[in-house]
Every structure is written in structure tokens, then in C-alpha cells.
Amino acid sequence: VRVRYYCANCLERTDFPSAEDLAFSCPGCGAAYRARFTEAERLESRVDACAFCGRHAFFLQRDFDQRAGCAIMLGSIALAVAVGRLAGWIWFTPVLLATVVVDWILAVKIPWVTICYCCDAEYRDVVQNHRPYDPHIAERYAETKTVGRMADED
Ligand SMILES: [Zn+2]
Ligand SMILES: [Zn+2]
Numbered sequence: 001v002r003v004r005y006y007c008a009n010c011l012e013r014t015d016f017p018s019a020e021d022l023a024f025s026c027p028g029c030g031a032a033y034r035a036r037f038t039e040a041e042r043l044e045s046r047v048d049a050c051a052f053c054g055r056h057a058f059f060l061q062r063d064f065d066q067r068a069g070c071a072i073m074l075g076s077i078a079l080a081v082a083v084g085r086l087a088g089w090i091w092f093t094p095v096l097l098a099t100v101v102v103d104w105i106l107a108v109k110i111p112w113v114t115i116c117y118c119c120d121a122e123y124r125d126v127v128q129n130h131r132p133y134d135p136h137i138a139e140r141y142a143e144t145k146t147v148g149r150m151a152d153e154d
Pocket of ligand 2: 050051052053054055116117118119120121
């Protein structure tokens with residue numbers, strides 16, 4: 001299990017190489033936190049309760065950098081334009097489609113990351129016992145997040 005937690009105050013991230021219970025403080029703002037892993041997480045790499053907020057709602061997402069996705073997109077278009085110029089514009093669309101297919105094949109190989117709906121903590125190298133992102137569940141947790149933030153401001 002590899003875990004990443006984002007500070008609720010300053011969004012600074014903290015990485016954990018393994019599921020060990022520990023107290024830690026945010027490297028950005030010094031806020032104190034505690035990570036508490038369940039037996040399933042420590043022994044079976046199965047995420048059941050969030051180590052940071054204790055909730056049980058998680059979703060799966062491809063472990064993929066959005067910026068890398070953009071760069072690959074632009075690269076595909078640039079390649080299609082280059083081929084179009086050299087070999088004739090009739091090749092533009094086929095080359096673009098071919099790169100899209102290659103991207104899609106590569107995307108299937110990208111591993112999943114399990115993310116907590118409530119505090120956005122990320123769990124990698126774990127059993128995939130959750131479902132992909134569900135906006136209805138996210139909505140519920142968005143409300144509790146906002147309420148939590150408002151309570152903090154008092
Ligand atoms: Zn912080
Ligand atoms: Zn959480």
C-alpha cells in the first residue's frame with residue numbers, strides 16, 4: 001500500500017510508503033494529523049476505511065497525470081500535422097485516429113488509484129474493491145466538505 005494525503009488547509013501532500021499508523025504534521029503548514037489503518041489495509045492491501053477521515057466511501061480512478069494527457073494530445077496533433085505536410089493532408093485524419101487508438105491501448109494499462117470521496121486521500125497498490133467515480137456520492141461528500149470548511153472558519 002502506498003498512500004498520499006492532501007492537507008485540508010494548504011493542500012500540501014504527504015506520502016506514506018506503507019500502511020503504518022502514525023502521527024504526522026503537514027510539511028506545508030504544520031497541521032497535525034493522524035493516520036490509522038485498518039487490519040484489512042495493513043495485511044491484505046484492501047482499503048475499507050479511510051486512514052485519515054474514517055469514512056467508507058472510495059472511488060477508483062486511473063492513476064494518470066492530466067498534464068501528461070494534454071501533452072500526449074498535443075503531440076498526436078503535431079505528428080498528424082507533420083505527416084499531413086510531408087505526405088499530403090489526406091493522411092492527417094488517419095494518423096490522428098491511429099495515435100488516438102495507441103493512446104487508448106496505453107490508457108488501459110494505466111493502474112487504478114483508490115481515492116477517498118471525503119478527504120481525497122489516495123491509496124495505490126491496493127485491491128480494487130471499489131467502483132469508479134460516482135457524481136451522486138461525490139455530491140453528498142461535497143456537502144460535508146463545505147460544512148467542514150465553514151465550521152473551521154469560525
Ligand atoms: Zn498543510
Ligand atoms: Zn478520507
